[in-house]
Amino acid sequence: MTISTKLLATLPLLIADEASAQTDVWVDPIHGSHASSGHSAGDAWRPVAHALASTSAPTTVHLLPGEYGAASGETFPLVVESNVRLVSPDGVEATRFVPYQAGLNRVVDLRTNARMEGVEILMSPLATLMDGVRFSGGGTMEPI
16 A cells, blocks of 8 residues: 555545534624634624534534523524534523513424533523423433
């Protein structure tokens, strides 16, 4: 096998590794923009729906503090695909989804192996919070 043959044989492995690499993007409900790259807190996207539509799994979407709702351009329900995480590093005290929309019956649709962490959801009592979600605590998981 020549050097060029070895390189060609290795190329598909390099492409596969790059395609499966974890992506991190940031969303800011106050200062974010569609025109930003989304690749840092200082160059964050807005809204979350834009970040979810602009990336592929595996991805972690870092939610910067603030309220995510109509005022920040958010549309619900948010569809979080498999192997995508929505994470608020600042926790529920700082990051809220405020999905007050007429006729809204679902806020978040988490697909298989999708996760959402550290987000408070304020909503109408008539809406379905999430479908297909398991809440965990103390090492056990119970479906709701």
